[in-house]
């Protein structure tokens with residue numbers, strides 16, 4: 001085994017020792033409603049109480065995963081193990097390159113020895129190579145195991161960590177289709193902001209109430225990551241403890257069950273639904289799954305997927321749980337069955353909350369078992385199709401309950417408290433300030449205008465770049481119509497699966513409230529005198545590079561490539577003679593530049609009348625420089 005440097009050993013000991021001790025938030029667990037409740041329902045016992053408290057009271061380790069769509073994962077994995085030994089690869093998450101650092105953010109900032117770890121995380125995050133995500137929150141999408149060309153629905157998707165995880169695996173398939181939805185428009189825009197970074201053509205982002213989501217597709221898989229009380233995330237959001245009440249879980253139960261029923265209706269026969277919460281409360285977990293199995297018997301079954309995570313310790317799934325009410329004295333009281341509740345007004349207890357079916361096989365994750373957050377996941381399979389009427393009447397019945405002011409208020413508070421989302425919001429605000437707002441649209445899918453219907457623009461593109469006119473991809477390019485019958489500033493590339501939707505199911509589409517779809521690949525040229533109206537942008541280059549026959553140059557050395565990235569704009573007479581000769585042969589306008597013709601290295605420059613300028617922004621230049629420094633091409 002490779003010997004660790006003494007300073008790394010010191011840092012490791014420092015982190016591992018201190019993280020357990022550290023308390024950022026002073027909270028007295030004894031007699032807290034949170035602990036009392038979990039003791040009352042038997043989840044916390046005298047034996048595990050201290051372990052449970054010390055775990056939820058300590059901060060979470062830093063975790064991240066390598067994004068699935070990057071091409072050089074093995075190389076980065078090697079670089080991590082050699083240069084950042086404190087990042088430990090997570091063995092039980094076999095489908096991911098996931099890592100953990102046993103130190104929290106504050107500690108990292110303070111310790112100079114591991115400053116480089118922080119820099120690594122920041123750089124890689126900004127370069128789109130990694131995603132900072134909690135380990136247990138990687139489980140639902142790992143189970144969905146998205147594949148190219150599948151049709152997947154992510155019902156409650158914002159802010160989007162699981163959407164991204166699935167999309168990364170789907171992007172290669174032209175028949176892939178991912179619907180990612182969130183009822184809150186604001187959060188759906190936040191979702192779009194995150195998803196857009198992936199440059200996917202197969203994602204449709206919507207903002208609908210998923211308890212009524214239209215059957216737009218025969219979905220292979222549905223992720224139902226429902227709104228929940230979030231008490232499994234206490235380790236990163238301690239404030240949850242202060243406003244925790246046993247009512248929260250009960251208030252959300254009916255909405256969660258409605259969403260799960262709809263998910264099971266929308267998935268195709270043989271397809272799977274992953275239901276998940278970041279809550280420990282059986283009211284939001286086992287009881288929801290048990291009720292869905294009961295209502296949809298015999299059309300749905302539960303599948304035990306524990307063996308997909310070798311070495312990970314799951315808590316036993318509960319097969320019995322009390323439905324709890326708090327007395328005026330603050331002590332808890334439980335009902336044995338719904339018969340005890342009928343007639344007691346205002347109790348807000350529903351028959352679906354009581355144990356009905358065996359839910360063995362659900363994954364219950366408690367923080368102290370593996371030093372993670374708390375989570376709950378169920379993997380369900382639809383064995384037979386069933387009629388919509390079966391779930392419609394149930395959802396209608398459940399809705400009477402969750403539409404109460406109290407339920408809505410609980411949801412609102414939960415959403416406001418999510419710090420992760422606040423971060424995303426801040427980033428989005430910044431993005432808006434950067435005037436990139438037009439990247440996110442709101443439009444009707446059925447109203448998109450095919451590029452080919454605009455003959456002059458189409459012919460110009462074919463001619464200028466030397467594209468093959470017959471290439472099928474040009475059937476997938478669309479404009480968004482703007483108010484006064486004009487065309488949008490950008491041309492979108494949509495996957496052929498989205499195109500099929502537009503052409504084959506136009507009557508279903510008006511039911512969707514679209515927030516974004518496809519990928520922006522060409523944008524309008526500002527100079528009205530320029531011979532072509534639209535120019536390719538970086539996102540488009542990744543896709544169209546191999547198809548471009550004209551307007552391309554190859555650089556032979558890293559030095560030349562680096563010089564262009566870092567020194568443009570330059571007048572033609574300031575260019576190296578060899579480069580100038582290459583440029584002289586090309587038309588005014590966009591030129592695609594590569595290092596030795598390697599597609600991943602391609603970027604665009606603009607040839608003006610006598611100046612050559614680069615069209616990469618700061619982040620894109622940083623990515624290019626990183627690739628040069630690490631010889632990644």
Ligand SMILES: C[S@@+](CC[C@H](N)C(=O)[O-])C[C@H]1O[C@@H](n2cnc3c(N)ncnc32)[C@H](O)[C@@H]1O
Nearest residue numbers: 156157158159160161162183209210225226227
């Ligand atoms: C736990 S969060 C989802 C987290 C997300 N899956 C992720 O990994 O980033 C639950 C989301 O459900 C949304 N939501 C609540 N009710 C909904 C409904 N009826 N239909 C669709 N989304 C809903 C909330 O706005 C919230 O963003």
